[in-house]
Amino acid sequence: MLVSMKDMLQHALKNGYAVGQFNINNLEWVGAVLSTAQQCRSPVILGVSGGTVKHMLGLKCIHDIVVNAIDYLHIDIPVALHLDHGTTQEACEAAIAAGFSSIMFDGSHLPFRENLTITRHLVALAHSKGISVQAELGTIAGSEDGIVNSEVIYADPEECYTLVTETQVDCLAAALGSTHGLYKGKARLGFTEMKAIAERVKVPLVLHGGTGVSDDDMRLAVTEGINKVNVGTEMNVQWVDRCKSTFEKGKVNDSVRKFLIPANQAVTAVLMEKMALFK
Numbered sequence: 333m334l335v336s337m338k339d340m341l342q343h344a345l346k347n348g349y350a351v352g353q354f355n356i357n358n359l360e361w362v363g364a365v366l367s368t369a370q371q372c373r374s375p376v377i378l379g380v381s382g383g384t385v386k387h388m389l390g391l392k393c394i395h396d397i398v399v400n401a402i403d404y405l406h407i408d409i410p411v412a413l414h415l416d417h418g419t420t421q422e423a424c425e426a427a428i429a430a431g432f433s434s435i436m437f438d439g440s441h442l443p444f445r446e447n448l449t450i451t452r453h454l455v456a457l458a459h460s461k462g463i464s465v466q467a468e469l470g471t472i473a474g475s476e477d478g479i480v481n482s483e484v485i486y487a488d489p490e491e492c493y494t495l496v497t498e499t500q501v502d503c504l505a506a507a508l509g510s511t512h513g514l515y516k517g518k519a520r521l522g523f524t525e526m527k528a529i530a531e532r533v534k535v536p537l538v539l540h541g542g543t544g545v546s547d548d549d550m551r552l553a554v555t556e557g558i559n560k561v562n563v564g565t566e567m568n569v570q571w572v573d574r575c576k577s578t579f580e581k582g583k584v585n586d587s588v589r590k591f592l593i594p595a596n597q598a599v600t601a602v603l604m605e606k607m608a609l610f611k
């Protein structure tokens with residue numbers, strides 16, 4: 333059964349750890365994420381971007397695949413199916429209608445009041461169905477699924493406070509220097525601002541762009557108020573890399589499964605490492 337992120341993130345907030353959101357791309361990754369989370373006895377969030385919605389044949393198809401995979405694999409840890417970066421009200425409403433247990437409304441590109449108004453509307457709708465909502469403020473640099481931002485803009489602490497108190501959103505992605513994709517050099521996170529915002533808003537904070545953050549910085553982020561970390565690119569890099577080497581060595585009449593299983597194992601290794609790091 334799918335659950336919302338609310339209880340898992342509140343538990344993480346009270347006990348000082350973070351839950352991983354791992355972005356899925358295909359059926360292979362659904363299996364890898366669920367099986368690894370079960371093995372680590374860790375709650376988990378499956379992140380679904382707009383690109384994955386198209387690739388995996390729509391929201392309903394993804395929902396049904398995940399629900400059936402949970403059943404088939406006898407998964408009994410808490411699993412949330414979460415729309416990542418829903419940039420319009422309609423995209424978020426469609427995910428709610430398809431049975432997702434969590435959504436992110438990313439109105440960070442909108443004027444503040446517009447972001448707040450749509451977030452508040454979506455929170456009311458989602459909460460009436462037991463679904464959690466994540467909001468975003470500030471700008472995360474880098475590129476994800478065609479959404480490109482060249483500059484980092486830190487979230488404003490007062491706007492964070494107003495957004496959280498006026499919308500009752502479950503968690504907040506306050507941009508504080510993280511970047512989607514591979515970092516050029518060391519990621520520079522605003523830990524002082526992170527701590528101040530966490531103390532002010534008192535809801536779990538979300539770190540986007542989990543790829544390329546050093547282990548030490550990640551531990552510090554979790555200490556300073558991050559209770560959810562999104563990871564995508566790092567799994568992508570390992571999966572593609574392993575596919576390249578197995579495809580090179582294989583024969584054309586080998587089963588396609590033979591090529592994909594080692595790549596799935598490479599993703600599993602990343603997941604294990606991250607789940608241990610997020611505690």
Ligand code: 13P
Nearest residue numbers: 513540541543562564565
């Ligand atoms: P990375 O791809 O940089 O790990 O970021 C993923 C992410 O933040 C998804 O929202």
